[in-house]
Amino acid sequence: MTVRISGITVTPVAFHDPPLLNATGVHEPWALRGIVEVSTDDGLTGLGETYGDEAHLAMVRAAADALLGTDPYDLHRIGTLVAECVGSAVVTHQHGLTGAGSNQKTADGVFSAFEVACLDIQGKAAGRPLVDLLGGPVRSAVPYSAYLFYKWAAHPGGPEDPFGAALDPDGIVAQARRLVADYGFGSIKLKGGVFPPDEEIAAVRALAEAFPGMPLRLDPNAAWTPQTSVRVADELDGVLEYLEDPTSGIDGMAEVAARSPMPLATNMCVVTPDHLPPAVARGAIGVLLIDHHYWGGLRRSTQMAALCRTFGIELSMHSNSHLGISLAAMTHLAAAVPNVNHACDTHTPWQNGQDVVAAGALRFSDGAVAVPEAPGLGVELDRDALAAMHEQYLRCGISRRDDTAYMRRFHPDYQPKTRFW
Ligand SMILES: O=C([O-])C(=O)C[C@H](O)[C@@H](O)C(=O)[O-]
Numbered sequence: 001m002t003v004r005i006s007g008i009t010v011t012p013v014a015f016h017d018p019p020l021l022n023a024t025g026v027h028e029p030w031a032l033r034g035i036v037e038v039s040t041d042d043g044l045t046g047l048g049e050t051y052g053d054e055a056h057l058a059m060v061r062a063a064a065d066a067l068l069g070t071d072p073y074d075l076h077r078i079g080t081l082v083a084e085c086v087g088s089a090v091v092t093h094q095h096g097l098t099g100a101g102s103n104q105k106t107a108d109g110v111f112s113a114f115e116v117a118c119l120d121i122q123g124k125a126a127g128r129p130l131v132d133l134l135g136g137p138v139r140s141a142v143p144y145s146a147y148l149f150y151k152w153a154a155h156p157g158g159p160e161d162p163f164g165a166a167l168d169p170d171g172i173v174a175q176a177r178r179l180v181a182d183y184g185f186g187s188i189k190l191k192g193g194v195f196p197p198d199e200e201i202a203a204v205r206a207l208a209e210a211f212p213g214m215p216l217r218l219d220p221n222a223a224w225t226p227q228t229s230v231r232v233a234d235e236l237d238g239v240l241e242y243l244e245d246p247t248s249g250i251d252g253m254a255e256v257a258a259r260s261p262m263p264l265a266t267n268m269c270v271v272t273p274d275h276l277p278p279a280v281a282r283g284a285i286g287v288l289l290i291d292h293h294y295w296g297g298l299r300r301s302t303q304m305a306a307l308c309r310t311f312g313i314e315l316s317m318h319s320n321s322h323l324g325i326s327l328a329a330m331t332h333l334a335a336a337v338p339n340v341n342h343a344c345d346t347h348t349p350w351q352n353g354q355d356v357v358a359a360g361a362l363r364f365s366d367g368a369v370a371v372p373e374a375p376g377l378g379v380e381l382d383r384d385a386l387a388a389m390h391e392q393y394l395r396c397g398i399s400r401r402d403d404t405a406y407m408r409r410f411h412p413d414y415q416p417k418t419r420f421w
């Protein structure tokens, strides 16, 4: 029986984002995403979620046109058509928090949204949850970590958000208490690279005291030199389960890893398959934070996971600001991969209930999300919410995430922090 893709819509959306601080600046008041709906001539629709920056969306739209008439089971052909559309283009995320841009990463990022939607269709056609297309579940619920951010109480000129300020160890511990109480998280990640390393060490120590025995991570997004990274690693020996991207580049990470008491993790220096051989050869990383949005979808992520297992690299999962389609995809993926042995990152709490998917399919219990059992991704679009968030996109005045430019509106001399301390 032949099935063909008969329609694809790409809808940019915007949702409120708190003023979360990182090594490149501060989150703008709106986070952008692209929602992809792929429909087939036999009446099924699959969902995908991707980045919302204009340049990326232009490529997603161009690829969407090229995919009409293709078979949603023929993911190799879809990959080829996407690569042809992308050509030699390189789209980079201005914030740089997910490492350098490349042509491969650009094509993989466009492909991913369609791959997830096609797998959603395949699952619906088979009457099976998506996880079954990835080899079946090795866990019935996926643990996520409390993702802490230093933050302002409010966007300048705006109302205070429900999370309040977190600018010192007390604020960070209070934020952690709130997230752990509300979601039941059993691991904690602090986004660092905001304050001098000693202040962030103090915050991690305060977390260790407040949550004895809880796995902790610190991620300064390469804000430190290798020398500083080694010092911080030494000071936090026995406190961190892993240290994420303390410095930049495979060489820099390898230099730190050789002297660090805990494993180093990355979502910055290994971001396409060609980075893995040198990272393995140099012993640069112990944990990879996989992210299907830029690793070319869910199946390619499972292939990377298998490679990592071969080389003794453990897995966690990376997250940018996202909505429920992504959370569902991340949950199916992590449920199907045996060596996701650390709680995954998610920005979900920072959405504060905003979503394009109907409530109910994705719930946190004891810090974990149960794998949806309905066919495909197991989530349905809330069309009213989608329309409202699209309106927000049209009115928000942001078409590309730029944490540095936003920070400079309030601190004109601000410099992003790469190997700064
Ligand atoms: O390195 C990471 O874990 C991230 O890139 C996560 C996010 O991009 C986070 O840093 C953010 O949104 O500010």
Ligand SMILES: [Mg+2]
Pocket (backbone or CB within 6 Å): 219, 221, 244, 245, 266, 267, 268
């Ligand atoms: Mg990171």
